[in-house]
Amino acid sequence: MPPRLAHLRTARNLGRSFTTASTPRPRVRITEVGPRDGLQNEPRPIPLDTKLELLSRLSRTGLKHIEAGSFVSPKWVPQMADSANIARTLPTRAEIASTPAGEKIRWSYLCPNMKGMESALEYKVPEIAVFLSASEGFSKKNLNCSINESFEKVIPVVKAAKAAGIPVRGYVSMVITCPYSGKTPPQMVLKVTEKLLEMGCYEVSLGDTVGMGTVDTVGTLLKCLKEEGGIRLEDYISGHFHDTFGMGIANVGEAVKWGVRGFDGSVAGLGGCPYAKGATGNVATEDLVWFLEGAGFDTGVNLEELAKIGDWISADIGRRNESRVGKAIMSKVEKTAAKGEQEALKTINEIPRAIPVAA
Numbered sequence: 428m429p430p431r432l433a434h435l436r437t438a439r440n441l442g443r444s445f446t447t448a449s450t451p452r453p454r455v456r457i458t459e460v461g462p463r464d465g466l467q468n469e470p471r472p473i474p475l476d477t478k479l480e481l482l483s484r485l486s487r488t489g490l491k492h493i494e495a496g497s498f499v500s501p502k503w504v505p506q507m508a509d510s511a512n513i514a515r516t517l518p519t520r521a522e523i524a525s526t527p528a529g530e531k532i533r534w535s536y537l538c539p540n541m542k543g544m545e546s547a548l549e550y551k552v553p554e555i556a557v558f559l560s561a562s563e564g565f566s567k568k569n570l571n572c573s574i575n576e577s578f579e580k581v582i583p584v585v586k587a588a589k590a591a592g593i594p595v596r597g598y599v600s601m602v603i604t605c606p607y608s609g610k611t612p613p614q615m616v617l618k619v620t621e622k623l624l625e626m627g628c629y630e631v632s633l634g635d636t637v638g639m640g641t642v643d644t645v646g647t648l649l650k651c652l653k654e655e656g657g658i659r660l661e662d663y664i665s666g667h668f669h670d671t672f673g674m675g676i677a678n679v680g681e682a683v684k685w686g687v688r689g690f691d692g693s694v695a696g697l698g699g700c701p702y703a704k705g706a707t708g709n710v711a712t713e714d715l716v717w718f719l720e721g722a723g724f725d726t727g728v729n730l731e732e733l734a735k736i737g738d739w740i741s742a743d744i745g746r747r748n749e750s751r752v753g754k755a756i757m758s759k760v761e762k763t764a765a766k767g768e769q770e771a772l773k774t775i776n777e778i779p780r781a782i783p784v785a786a
């Protein structure tokens with residue numbers, strides 16, 4: 428059998444075993460980045476109340492890892508200037524501390540340096556993320572320093588977080604290609620990823636910041652991390668795919684094939700990066716959940732609720748809902764709305780939750 432078909436057979440077999448009634452479906456980790464990555468690039472100021480409402484609604488979907496804000500310079504990213512208010516307010520709202528299943532929600536905040544870390548410590552945030560680049564050009568644009576200098580800045584941040592018992596997630600940006608430096612060598616991504624893991628990040632999220640990755644380039648990168656770096660992709664790597672070229676979900680599929688079990692999504696596909704012109708949002712979380720559930724995984728996320736949130740936030744901030752799955756679900760809701768709420772819900776629930784890959 429040619430290698431491509433052999434791979435399809437593996438996927439089918441996986442789909443079958445995942446959907447056997449007696450075996451629990453394997454879990455995937457989803458990090459919702461909409462309130463941070465999604466909103467940080469919005470040109471108009473978004474009221475704090477809208478952000479809090481978004482976080483509150485997301486907390487009721489089953490998502491348990493949500494990026495709530497960013498302790499960065501307000502001159503650089505004005506939209507995130509109210510992150511301290513968010514960090515101060517969230518712990519006062521007991522009703523959104525846990526998912527509907529009772530799991531504690533991990534609100535996370537970006538911290539580029541010790542000044543950001545001071546805020547994280549002041550507000551006792553549950554988690555932080557540090558972010559570096561695999562390309563020198565983007566490092567300069569995004570962090571105003573070289574890759575080596577950015578390491579010097581995050582080492583004390585990670586140390587301080589560990590001393591305070593705060594888990595740290597790492598990001599590597601421009602893992603495939605960079606608008607300033609060109610193609611990123613996978614070995615460079617490996618080097619930065621290894622350093623972040625050695626420092627003590629519990630996982631590293633690989634950012635295809637400009638969404639130019641394809642299944643081939645993503646596969647080549649993951650092969651390098653796995654085979655040259657010996658990194659256990661299922662435990663230590665998440666995929667952070669922007670959907671600028673419409674390849675996001677295809678790249679998630681490729682990453683799943685390589686064993687990656689963590690993915691970032693942004694509700695309604697909100698987003699872009701202030702220092703990567705033309706980059707659009709992440710893979711929409713609705714699309715991610717649909718795809719992963721369809722492949723036999725358990726995301727723990729209520730897709731209908733998520734679709735409603737995507738619809739609401741897009742309308743509220745005046746942008747297009749970029750989630751095709753979200754729009755499809757909402758059109759079902761609208762079409763059946765005349766029949767009453769119960770009927771509408773029944774129709775949504777008819778959408779297959781887990782489509783076996785083998786079907």
Ligand SMILES: CC(C)(COP(=O)([O-])OP(=O)([O-])OC[C@H]1O[C@@H](n2cnc3c(N)ncnc32)[C@H](O)[C@@H]1OP(=O)([O-])[O-])[C@@H](O)C(=O)NCCC(=O)NCCSC(=O)C[C@@](C)(O)CC(=O)[O-]
Pocket residue numbers: 464467497498499500501502503504537539540541542543544558569570571598599600601634635636667700701702
């Ligand atoms: C990193 C810096 C701060 C360096 O910025 P800088 O200008 O080199 O830093 P500085 O130390 O010289 O400080 C300059 C001013 O910023 C202040 N400052 C300094 N640090 C902070 C802080 N933490 N919080 C609040 N204020 C801060 C500092 O106090 C000072 O204020 P001034 O004296 O001029 O009034 C700056 O470049 C910055 O904030 N950049 C923003 C980067 C960013 O947020 N980018 C978007 C997120 S990354 C991303 O989206 C990619 C990702 C993660 O999603 C993955 C992917 O898709 O690839």
